[in-house]
Amino acid sequence: MLVPFAQFVLKVHSRCDLACDHCYVYEHADTSWRGRPRAIGEAVIDQAAHRIAEHALAHRLPAVHVVLHGGEPLLAGPARLRRVAEQLRARLPADCALDLRIHTNGVRLDEEFCELFRELGIKVGISLDGDRAANDRHRRFADGRSSHSRVLAAVELLRTPRYRALYAGLLCTIDIENDPVAVLDALLELDPPKIDFLLPHATWDAPPPRRGEEAPYADWLLTVHRRWQRLGSPVPVRTFDSIVRTLGGRSSLTESLGLDPADLVVIETDGTFEQADSLKTAYDGAPATGFDVFANSLDEVARHPGMMARQSGLAGLSEQCRACPVVRSCGGGLYAHRWRTGAGFDNPSVFCGDLMRLITTIRDRVAPVQPAAAGPGTGLTEGQLDQLARGYGDGATVRALAAGQLDLTRRLLAAVGPAAGPAWELLAELDTEAPAAVDAVLTHPYVRAWAVRCLGDGTGAADLAPLAEIAAAAALRAGRSTEVAVPVRGGAVHLPTLGRLLVGGGGTSRPKAGGGTAVLCGGAAAFTVRAPGGAEFRVAHDQPADERWLPVRRVELPGGWTVALEDLDPHRDSHQWPAEQRLTGAELADWTGSLREAWELAQRDLPQYAAGIAAGLNTITPLRPGPSGRDVSAAARQAFGAVGIARPATAPILALLLVHEFQHVKLGAVLDFHDLFDRADPRLFDAPWRADKRPLEGLFQGTYAHLAVTEFWATRVRAYDGLRGEAADHAREQLARWRGHTDRAIDTLLGCGALTPLGERFGHGMRASLDRPPAPRAGGAARPSGPAQPAPLPSPSGAPPSGLPA
Amino acid sequence: MTTVLTVEPAEHTGPQTDTRIPLDQLAALGAAELTAALYRALPGEESGQVPVAAFNSSI
Ligand code: SF4
Numbered sequence: 116m117l118v119p120f121a122q123f124v125l126k127v128h129s130r131c132d133l134a135c136d137h138c139y140v141y142e143h144a145d146t147s148w149r150g151r152p153r154a155i156g157e158a159v160i161d162q163a164a165h166r167i168a169e170h171a172l173a174h175r176l177p178a179v180h181v182v183l184h185g186g187e188p189l190l191a192g193p194a195r196l197r198r199v200a201e202q203l204r205a206r207l208p209a210d211c212a213l214d215l216r217i218h219t220n221g222v223r224l225d226e227e228f229c230e231l232f233r234e235l236g237i238k239v240g241i242s243l244d245g246d247r248a249a250n251d252r253h254r255r256f257a258d259g260r261s262s263h264s265r266v267l268a269a270v271e272l273l274r275t276p277r278y279r280a281l282y283a284g285l286l287c288t289i290d291i292e293n294d295p296v297a298v299l300d301a302l303l304e305l306d307p308p309k310i311d312f313l314l315p316h317a318t319w320d321a322p323p324p325r326r327g328e329e330a331p332y333a334d335w336l337l338t339v340h341r342r343w344q345r346l347g348s349p350v351p352v353r354t355f356d357s358i359v360r361t362l363g364g365r366s367s368l369t370e371s372l373g374l375d376p377a378d379l380v381v382i383e384t385d386g387t388f389e390q391a392d393s394l395k396t397a398y399d400g401a402p403a404t405g406f407d408v409f410a411n412s413l414d415e416v417a418r419h420p421g422m423m424a425r426q427s428g429l430a431g432l433s434e435q436c437r438a439c440p441v442v443r444s445c446g447g448g449l450y451a452h453r454w455r456t457g458a459g460f461d462n463p464s465v466f467c468g469d470l471m472r473l474i475t476t477i478r479d480r481v482a483p484v485q486p487a488a489a490g491p492g493t494g495l496t497e498g499q500l501d502q503l504a505r506g507y508g509d510g511a512t513v514r515a516l517a518a519g520q521l522d523l524t525r526r527l528l529a530a531v532g533p534a535a536g537p538a539w540e541l542l543a544e545l546d547t548e549a550p551a552a553v554d555a556v557l558t559h560p561y562v563r564a565w566a567v568r569c570l571g572d573g574t575g576a577a578d579l580a581p582l583a584e585i586a587a588a589a590a591l592r593a594g595r596s597t598e599v600a601v602p603v604r605g606g607a608v609h610l611p612t613l614g615r616l617l618v619g620g621g622g623t624s625r626p627k628a629g630g631g632t633a634v635l636c637g638g639a640a641a642f643t644v645r646a647p648g649g650a651e652f653r654v655a656h657d658q659p660a661d662e663r664w665l666p667v668r669r670v671e672l673p674g675g676w677t678v679a680l681e682d683l684d685p686h687r688d689s690h691q692w693p694a695e696q697r698l699t700g701a702e703l704a705d706w707t708g709s710l711r712e713a714w715e716l717a718q719r720d721l722p723q724y725a726a727g728i729a730a731g732l733n734t735i736t737p738l739r740p741g742p743s744g745r746d747v748s749a750a751a752r753q754a755f756g757a758v759g760i761a762r763p764a765t766a767p768i769l770a771l772l773l774v775h776e777f778q779h780v781k782l783g784a785v786l787d788f789h790d791l792f793d794r795a796d797p798r799l800f801d802a803p804w805r806a807d808k809r810p811l812e813g814l815f816q817g818t819y820a821h822l823a824v825t826e827f828w829a830t831r832v833r834a835y836d837g838l839r840g841e842a843a844d845h846a847r848e849q850l851a852r853w854r855g856h857t858d859r860a861i862d863t864l865l866g867c868g869a870l871t872p873l874g875e876r877f878g879h880g881m882r883a884s885l886d887r888p889p890a891p892r893a894g895g896a897a898r899p900s901g902p903a904q905p906a907p908l909p910s911p912s913g914a915p916p917s918g919l920p921a
Numbered sequence: 922m923t924t925v926l927t928v929e930p931a932e933h934t935g936p937q938t939d940t941r942i943p944l945d946q947l948a949a950l951g952a953a954e955l956t957a958a959l960y961r962a963l964p965g966e967e968s969g970q971v972p973v974a975a976f977n978s979s980i
Binding site: 285 | 941942943944945947948950951952955956957958959960961962963964975976977978979980
């Protein structure tokens, strides 16, 4: 996948009026500045603006960020800077926002420039290394004079009310000889809206000064961090915020940390495209791409191998980084800092020890301390993870997954529920008084699906009515006889996990469509519902289904598996295919018969899958038949414990669909708490069972499911042992096909370079199961299930489509 | 087949958590913290935009 550029560093001048001895442009390996025009020319400005606009249009970018940079960009002079801003604004598509900034040493920043920037909407960032002593260590004029007072004057200008909105922040390069507290205090005194600290540029060939200490840069930054925390984190510090964000799984705010792909390109004064500016520190010519604005589009630049390397996340890192516990936050550090002659960039950062200490210490400092904040998790043992890695999972393992899911649903509910007022208060009260009653409702798969929809709503007007339904169902289960207000929708009161009572009257089943409020009251032998019009309905606990009361119907199967056929819940439509309406008596009987037969087969032939199904699959949502008789089934990541299936023609195919979909359910529950692969890896991979390429998660899910499909066909082939005929041949073909597909997919996964150590364990576990499927149970089936002769298996594909992106 | 109302809490079959934190205590953590900790489980941003990090040498 091509990651379009959204950040453009436009070099408007290639020289500087300071002579800082730590500058990566002039003082490091790359010497390309010598051959470049000093200032950007008009033709380059216009063509660069054209290329950026062309790219924004092609990729429908909502915004582009352009940084005017140098050298010292103010040396380009007001006329050139104006032309850049005007050209960009004129050429960019109307719906693409422009974030335009300039990053300067501040020496020349005067009122004239500030007026220009105010007019053109250009924000100003300033380089300043701290207090006077710190700043003077490197940031001096060529004749040795201090630049400090000139820079302070520039910052003062930006702090005046007229220009305050232009003030973007301060950028400070670390020198460990400087006093970290004095540096932070000096920066804070200037009231910046944002700060960042940069590690000095260094490589394995030219390591940074260390004074013989192990991790002096971490220690320096941690002293700053401690002080910053004590002061109440008065301004955002990009490095610290990026570490906390990435520890919490969010994106980094800087290219020097995290695994987010680089979407940045540099345009030099002569119009050549270059890679990350910091590469100048690695070796002479390192950032070069050989492309320029006149001959090449930005799409061509995006396909440059150097660009792609910095967009491949975990897969683009050295082996040591890939196995590192803090890699998601660190990301191997700034690309340039990994350079070593001979090994290229395939190394950890030269600041590895510092980054490790910095990230782990900040992690420990910001870790929540209250027990109530104990993180969510599955609490799987190593042995249980091993079972899951092989594609299986016994009852205890799947119960552990389910416990993690219940905790997850409770946390989601706690995130959305409080806005529901009295219903939330009732639920919270029941939660301490009758926890089992509450959890019995919260294990319903579609509670999570609803809560996630509420979170994603983003309008602040999420449909919270289902919370009252959840509270009412929990109150009934708890034997409460208090009155609970419940919404009437589609003329019905819905009680998740229990059933639906048709009370008549208005309302539709659509969320937020008003139908009024009914009052429900539980009791020892029955519950009553008073409809908005005053009519009262009574449902006895032993009352069979009738024209008003539609209970959730559960099928009890041998071996302790009880599963609901969910044809009522308004949120059951969470799968890729449309849900079936309430089943008629005859359809219900067909389902029950098929399930019994399929379950018998699964228990006997696929016990390694059946045990987990009995423990964790509590809901089957009947789906509408697929187009032209195609088998249709689906699992939904946000509905643990449910699978959707259109009842297939034969029981063996139902068994196949159950094990296939429950694989997705199990793997989804693992992925909810564990990283098996780099989630930010943007690549697409060949999935042998599909025509289109799939992202890593889809490939992983498909492989995991098809492992079970392969084992299913292996049991069929064993059952037909020695028999001839169409059905037997079909089974053999299917086995060969799915074994081949699964085998290739496991190869792709193991070779992709983006698996975490746990992901590799799953890859090897699946391979082990594929090579050595467990022997059938002693005394178990040598013969297929069902009627005396094996039923033909008329599945056109052999494996069903799934609602997960397999 | 169960076709009648079953209101028992289903205590015997429900998953058990070792550290069951009451809902109101969870709610006290606030939606932002709760959902941040569950980032793996929640659908990604639908914008189609891949998150990217900013140029190091400017602010
Ligand atoms: S801390 Fe070191 S090993 Fe870990 S990701 Fe960063 S550079 Fe790589």
